[in-house]
Amino acid sequence: MGIIKFALKMLVKDKRKSIAFTMTMFFTVVTAFIFFNIINNPYLSDNTASTGGASFDEVSVPLATLISFGIILFSCFMLANANSLYLSHKTDDIAVMEAGGATFTSTAFYLVVQTTIMSVIASIPGIIVGTFAARYANSVMYHYLNINANVGVISSLAYRDTIATILSILGVVAILDAGYIHRHDLAYMLTQEVHNDVTTKGLYHLPDYLYIIIALGGLIMILTTPYGQTGFIFPCFFGSLGVTGCLFQVIPNLIGKLKPKIWINKKNMLISVSNLAYSLRRSSMLIILYCISTLMMIALMITCRDRPKEFITSIMAYIILLIMMSVSIMYKYSAEARGREKTFFNLYKLGYTRKQIKKVIALEVLGFYGLLVLLPMIYMIVLLYLFVSHQAVTITFAIVVFLAEVLPPIIMGIITYYSYGSIILKKVKGVL
Amino acid sequence: MSELILSARNVVKIYGLGTSHPFQALTDVSLDMYKGDFVCVMGPSGAGKSTFINTLSTIDVPTKGHVFINNKEVRAMSESEIGRFRYSNLGFIFQEFNLLYSLTIYENIAVPLSLANMDKDVIHERIIKIAERLNISQILHKNPDECSGGQRQRVAIARALVTEPKLIVADEPTGNLDSKNSHEILELFKELNDKDGVSILMVTHDSMIASYSSRFLYIKDGVIETQIERGSMTQNEFFHKIVDITTEESQNLFVD
Numbered sequence: 001m002g003i004i005k006f007a008l009k010m011l012v013k014d015k016r017k018s019i020a021f022t023m024t025m026f027f028t029v030v031t032a033f034i035f036f037n038i039i040n041n042p043y044l045s046d047n048t049a050s051t052g053g054a055s056f057d058e059v060s061v062p063l064a065t066l067i068s069f070g071i072i073l074f075s076c077f078m079l080a081n082a083n084s085l086y087l088s089h090k091t092d093d094i095a096v097m098e099a100g101g102a103t104f105t106s107t108a109f110y111l112v113v114q115t116t117i118m119s120v121i122a123s124i125p126g127i128i129v130g131t132f133a134a135r136y137a138n139s140v141m142y143h144y145l146n147i148n149a150n151v152g153v154i155s156s157l158a159y160r161d162t163i164a165t166i167l168s169i170l171g172v173v174a175i176l177d178a179g180y181i182h183r184h185d186l187a188y189m190l191t192q193e194v195h196n197d198v199t200t201k202g203l204y205h206l207p208d209y210l211y212i213i214i215a216l217g218g219l220i221m222i223l224t225t226p227y228g229q230t231g232f233i234f235p236c237f238f239g240s241l242g243v244t245g246c247l248f249q250v251i252p253n254l255i256g257k258l259k260p261k262i263w264i265n266k267k268n269m270l271i272s273v274s275n276l277a278y279s280l281r282r283s284s285m286l287i288i289l290y291c292i293s294t295l296m297m298i299a300l301m302i303t304c305r306d307r308p309k310e311f312i313t314s315i316m317a318y319i320i321l322l323i324m325m326s327v328s329i330m331y332k333y334s335a336e337a338r339g340r341e342k343t344f345f346n347l348y349k350l351g352y353t354r355k356q357i358k359k360v361i362a363l364e365v366l367g368f369y370g371l372l373v374l375l376p377m378i379y380m381i382v383l384l385y386l387f388v389s390h391q392a393v394t395i396t397f398a399i400v401v402f403l404a405e406v407l408p409p410i411i412m413g414i415i416t417y418y419s420y421g422s423i424i425l426k427k428v429k430g431v432l
Numbered sequence: 433m434s435e436l437i438l439s440a441r442n443v444v445k446i447y448g449l450g451t452s453h454p455f456q457a458l459t460d461v462s463l464d465m466y467k468g469d470f471v472c473v474m475g476p477s478g479a480g481k482s483t484f485i486n487t488l489s490t491i492d493v494p495t496k497g498h499v500f501i502n503n504k505e506v507r508a509m510s511e512s513e514i515g516r517f518r519y520s521n522l523g524f525i526f527q528e529f530n531l532l533y534s535l536t537i538y539e540n541i542a543v544p545l546s547l548a549n550m551d552k553d554v555i556h557e558r559i560i561k562i563a564e565r566l567n568i569s570q571i572l573h574k575n576p577d578e579c580s581g582g583q584r585q586r587v588a589i590a591r592a593l594v595t596e597p598k599l600i601v602a603d604e605p606t607g608n609l610d611s612k613n614s615h616e617i618l619e620l621f622k623e624l625n626d627k628d629g630v631s632i633l634m635v636t637h638d639s640m641i642a643s644y645s646s647r648f649l650y651i652k653d654g655v656i657e658t659q660i661e662r663g664s665m666t667q668n669e670f671f672h673k674i675v676d677i678t679t680e681e682s683q684n685l686f687v688d
Contacts, residue, residue, distance in 0.1 A: 346530040351515040
């Protein structure tokens with residue numbers, strides 16, 4: 001069987017494994033299209049603000065363009081993350097190919113064929129949806145900026161730049177795929193899918209107390225810094241590092257210490273909090289991205305309060321970022337759930353009923369999304385309070401930001417609970 | 433007469449009912465297990481051994497026939513009744529250890545006790561006691577992935593024994609262990625059976641391991657083909673008898 005045929009066949013057979021990558025690619029294309037349209041829109045661009053110079057210091061780029069580029073780069077980064085998740089699910093295929101004598105080139109080609117097909121499948125609807133979303137974005141921005149123009153006119157440069165981005169992404173993904181195969185040998189590929197170890201490899205770890213100090217330090221900096229709309233970006237960045245550390249390290253460690261004392265005789269909580277600690281550790285990268293990006297975006301958004309174009313661009317960037325992060329976290333969680341079928345089946349064998357298993361899942365999901373929302377929310381509430389009290393934003397705006405921060409994780413939490421539950425309960429058939 | 437723990441009557445198990453390829457894994461199987469029985473099940477791969485013990489131990493439901501536990505029909509029991517029965521009467525041990533990787537060794541052993549709503553101090557006391565007996569006290573704070581295969585199986589056994597069950601259900605418990613660890617675990621099973629009167633229902637591929645039992649079942653194509661009692665036989669004699677049964681088919685293939 002040729003490599004292309006084999007790649008196609010396996011792609012069809014393992015549809016579930018490709019969902020996260022295809023969906024992230026779709027969101028990346030939609031995001032890229034919307035923001036390239038903003039960058040290239042003659043009614044929205046501020047050509048006088050862009051100046052070139054002989055040295056780097058003389059180059060000036062409008063903030064709205066920087067925000068747009070930033071969000072496009074961020075979505076590309078999320079795609080790279082989805083690709084690494086995809087690769088970790090393809091180790092069996094790679095192992096079979098390598099064991100059968102496939103060369104490095106043919107194995108890499110196999111993955112490139114699959115990622116290209118998924119990218120094409122995601123990009124076509126991505127551009128179509130992006131076109132409609134860009135029209136909507138135009139109408140919101142024109143309305144807010146009092147621009148009288150046809151919202152249906154989409155810059156042809158948006159198509160060109162989006163297609164160029166897709167091609168660049170494909171190139172980068174091909175390099176990442178080849179690098180993955182080059183770095184890992186056959187023995188690793190054969191055992192990778194059954195590895196169950198909890199690691200946050202590649203992350204620099206600080207002691208627990210330092211994360212708490214940093215998280216509190218950021219808050220103290222915000223509260224003690226003289227009020228100024230641009231003055232909160234650094235404290236937010238600094239504090240969000242502490243918040244992420246609390247989420248993926250301090251809280252799991254605390255759970256580990258409290259379990260034998262508090263929850264050892266609570267049948268549902270014992271399993272829920274153990275799985276929660278496990279999930280928090282395994283989602284460390286997404287938690288870092290979520291906390292830093294959302295807190296930074298709130299600070300940035302309010303910094304741009306007096307510049308309408310930047311302000312509306314940053315609001316859009318913030319909403320898209322929230323949706324993208326929530327969806328990514330949900331997919332990561334679903335992938336985790338698939339790996340826990342056996343764990344829950346074991347619980348069933350030990351005597352847990354389906355009702356108890358559902359409760360364990362509900363408590364775990366509630367804990368995960370609750371913590372994910374709650375810890376950054378402390379910062380958000382303080383920030384919004386300061387801005388409202390200094391009349392930088394209205395109470396209505398603060399409530400909208402609050403809801404925008406809270407609603408996507410709540411919705412994703414509900415979806416996660418049902419998808420997680422259905423995956424597990426399918427396995428745990430129960431005695432009827 | 434000993435107490436009847438479990439009784440299976442004319443059990444049939446069919447997978448894929450309603451599909452174009454239903455598969456009958458068990459055909460008209462019956463078995464009575466009394467307190468103190470040590471029953472070993474052998475048979476070729478795909479013969480229905482695991483289905484047999486899963487059906488008898490309430491993990492799976494028979495398509496036809498009846499399984500009685502404590503004189504109560506399994507199909508007439510509610511899910512919570514079955515759950516209660518499992519954690520208070522059965523101890524499961526499997527080839528893959530089936531430990532929960534998000535829990536420490538201590539917490540893994542605690543799970544059936546927390547299901548039984550026991551007090552924290554009682555849980556602690558029982559875990560310490562069983563850990564000492566199985567020589568795993570030094571690894572209680574570790575995670576399962578930090579332990580060797582032999583240690584993990586001891587933990588699985590500790591979890592199965594900590595509720596002081598009436599029946600241990602073991603599916604290839606030594607399948608992933610070296611001969612030294614296998615022998616130690618079988619000695620432990622024998623001790624539990626002889627001294628504590630715990631009944632054991634075990635599936636194995638190894639005739640030597642099967643020779644530790646008091647009753648031997650040979651399953652083939654979903655049917656109990658042969659059943660022998662050890663009775664007054666020595667372990668050596670019983671072992672040879674088992675080898676004769678399990679290799680009969682292979683021996684018949686020789687022309688000379």
